Amino acid sequence: MMENIEEYLESGILELYVYGALPEAQQEEVTRLIKKHPELRQEVEQIEDALRELSRAAAPFDPQVLPLSLKKKIGHKPEKKTSKYRHYTALAGWAASILLLIGIFALYDANRELNERLTTLELEQAELESQIVEARENAEKTEQLLQVLRARDIEKVPLEGQEFAPAAYATAYWNKARNQTFIDAQELPAPPQGMVYQVWSLELDPLTPRSIGLLEDFEENNSRIFVVENSYDSEAFGITLEPAGGSEFPTLEKLMVLGKVSAT
Numbered sequence: 001m002m003e004n005i006e007e008y009l010e011s012g013i014l015e016l017y018v019y020g021a022l023p024e025a026q027q028e029e030v031t032r033l034i035k036k037h038p039e040l041r042q043e044v045e046q047i048e049d050a051l052r053e054l055s056r057a058a059a060p061f062d063p064q065v066l067p068l069s070l071k072k073k074i075g076h077k078p079e080k081k082t083s084k085y086r087h088y089t090a091l092a093g094w095a096a097s098i099l100l101l102i103g104i105f106a107l108y109d110a111n112r113e114l115n116e117r118l119t120t121l122e123l124e125q126a127e128l129e130s131q132i133v134e135a136r137e138n139a140e141k142t143e144q145l146l147q148v149l150r151a152r153d154i155e156k157v158p159l160e161g162q163e164f165a166p167a168a169y170a171t172a173y174w175n176k177a178r179n180q181t182f183i184d185a186q187e188l189p190a191p192p193q194g195m196v197y198q199v200w201s202l203e204l205d206p207l208t209p210r211s212i213g214l215l216e217d218f219e220e221n222n223s224r225i226f227v228v229e230n231s232y233d234s235e236a237f238g239i240t241l242e243p244a245g246g247s248e249f250p251t252l253e254k255l256m257v258l259g260k261v262s263a264t
Contacts, residue, residue, distance in 0.1 A: 005037055014040065018047045153177055157237055159257035164241075165189075170257045172199075172237040174230065181212060181230040181237070188256065190219050191241060197256065198246045199228050202236040204260075209238070209250050236260045 016022050017030045034040045154173050161168035168189070173182040183199055191197055197215035202208065213228030215221075240247075241254040 005033070005040060009039070009043055014043050015047055018044060155261065157259045157261050159237060159239060159259035162255045162258055164254050165256045168256045170239060172259065174234065174237075174261070179229060179231040181228050181234075183215060183226045183228060183239070184224065185215055185218070185226060185239075186224040188215075188224070188239070191215075194244050195241050196244050196246060197239050198242045198250070199226075200238045200240065200250050201230055201232040201234040202238055203233070204235045211246060211248075211250075214242075214246050215239075234261055 013022070013026075013030065017027060020027070022030065030040075034044060154175050157172040157174060159170040159172055169187040171184040173184070175181070181199070181201075185197065188197065197218065198211060199213050199215065200209045201212045202210075210232050212230045212232070213226070215226045218224075236259060238250065238258045239256045240250045240252070241256055242251055
């Protein structure tokens with residue numbers, strides 16, 4: 001029950017109760033709780049005290065006007081006042097109460113809007129921090145990659161555009177000691193929907209193509225540098241455009257780029 005009492009204290013229901021703005025059933029429920037819980041009665045009295053202060057500013061002070069409503073709600077029988085003066089004083093007090101109610105809801109809306117702004121700022125801050133961390137990680141990866149590509153035992157193989165795509169260009173960096181080939185595909189266009197680039201290790205005499213990997217998630221890879229495993233004695237490298245998932249043999253009419261490994 002005390003948890004419900006806390007909800008009553010924080011929800012604004014007591015203010016509406018004092019204003020007489022609750023449905024009859026809820027008004028009766030609050031009255032029952034006020035009789036049972038002194039802390040609720042104290043809160044209601046404090047609300048009426050605040051309204052009394054506003055009433056002072058809005059009309060001649062009558063210390064009995066506001067307490068009458070509370071006493072009536074919890075079972076006291078007030079003395080009847082028929083003075084026209086008291087009637088106008090009560091109206092002025094309730095007018096001030098309505099103004100207070102409007103102010104309370106305006107303050108609530110302003111507070112909610114402020115909380116939403118703070119939440120938005122916190123999300124933006126978290127996103128910025130994430131971007132900074134990602135940028136640092138990418139910088140570290142780029143530095144590591146440059147160290148690998150600049151190593152002396154790396155063989156650089158330019159891959160020139162072919163008849164299917166004359167403007168295309170790529171570079172293969174072959175690390176024989178580690179059986180790895182790095183493909184720099186920065187100057188390859190994004191593959192069409194449902195297609196993928198496939199990298200081939202070639203022996204030239206007789207011509208023997210062997211697939212060494214796919215350049216998957218092409219558009220998500222901002223660096224456009226891919227690593228494929230290559231344990232073959234490659235004499236050339238080629239890249240073809242194939243259906244998603246790759247092909248067993250290269251589609252030669254869709255050969256994008258081709259480059260021969262220099263003789264050693």
